[in-house]
């Protein structure tokens with residue numbers, strides 16, 4: 001890895017990947033594996049934003065609001081989740097190192113009769129498209145995970161769900177990508193992108209210029225800034241959310257525990273700590289305008305966790321941190337990742353959106369297939385930029 005702030009940047013490559021989060025680094029790995037020359041440009045250090053601050057769960061089951069996606073979306077969306085789960089189950093073998101991987105299944109718990117009805121609908125919908133989750137009764141849930149509260153009405157369960165250590169996955173991709181010839185430049189900010197008349201792009205950075213044939217924008221919540229550089233507004237924004245972690249405890253919870261209505265994920269990591277998240281928002285400090293931990297969110301989030309896992313009342317939350325998560329809504333309001341070539345800018349690709357810890361490895365593999373000119377192993381038409389309300393900047 002090179003910190004170009006020390007010696008400047010003068011380089012030519014086939015693909016410039018903008019962003020050194022999990023997605024950009026996984027793209028570098030899969031592109032290098034395809035024999036495609038590439039360079040990652042990261043403005044800070046690797047894996048520091050959403051990729052290093054997320055909760056590390058892989059969510060394979062449909063969740064709120066995905067349950068309400070249309071029949072146009074689900075036939076592509078669900079099989080990709082199944083494949084993402086398969087990739088995670090093998091990721092330590094693929095990358096050849098310990099990633100804190102835990103694949104012990106996941107519950108989405110219901111507390112009311114309506115929740116149970118929703119669980120049944122969700123599983124029916126998943127099964128239609130090849131995801132074989134099941135609905136469990138409260139006693140079946142307790143047989144698998146005795147610490148879960150007795151008051152629940154049931155749960156969905158999928159054996160492919162689990163978690164990994166977010167601090168390890170991105171760097172593991174980076175190491176292998178570099179070993180296979182990818183170049184990685186940190187502390188280098190992309191400040192301009194100029195399509196060249198002869199084809200390809202001149203990428204301007206604060207450390208010099210790099211010429212390339214193609215661009216892959218993996219800048220997470222900042223991706224829209226980088227599409228504006230080539231004249232497109234895309235609906236990608238960022239939300240600051242928080243995650244709580246407890247002190248270490250004896251092993252008590254194997255599965256990933258979520259709520260069927262959303263707002264909760266709990267897991268016990270391979271180190272014994274409990275990680276509690278679910279997308280609860282941070283708040284802005286009224287004095288500085290900077291984001292800070294919201295006590296209200298900590299209380300709401302941990303309260304929900306204790307309702308489903310009463311023994312959590314005995315653990316101590318030792319840290320709450322914030323991270324910025326990209327979100328993008330397609331023209332029908334479905335929260336989908338955006339992936340594909342920008343219209344009218346041949347050679348400029350974007351890959352950004354939410355839940356890209358779960359889906360990042362698969363999308364990165366597909367991006368490499370696309371840029372290597374191969375047939376994609378999964379259809380991705382629902383993610384194409386033209387399905388989103390994008391607009392030309394006049």
Ligand SMILES: Cc1cc2nc3c(=O)[nH]c(=O)nc-3n(C[C@H](O)[C@H](O)[C@H](O)COP(=O)(O)OP(=O)(O)OC[C@H]3O[C@@H](n4cnc5c(N)ncnc54)[C@H](O)[C@@H]3O)c2cc1C
Pocket residue numbers: 018019020021022023024041042043044045046047048049050051052053054055056057058059188189190191218219220221222226241242243277322323324325326351352353354355356357358359360
């Ligand atoms: C608190 C939290 C919890 C989450 N929990 C989960 C979870 O449990 N499961 C799940 O699937 N997902 C989860 N997510 C979402 C997940 O973290 C993200 O979808 C994923 O990490 C996105 O990775 P990325 O590489 O696309 O983006 P990022 O990690 O945001 O990386 C983008 C990179 O682009 C760089 N960049 C931006 N602009 C420029 C520029 N001009 N020049 C150079 N570099 C630039 C940034 O510095 C950054 O490093 C969570 C997110 C957060 C914040």
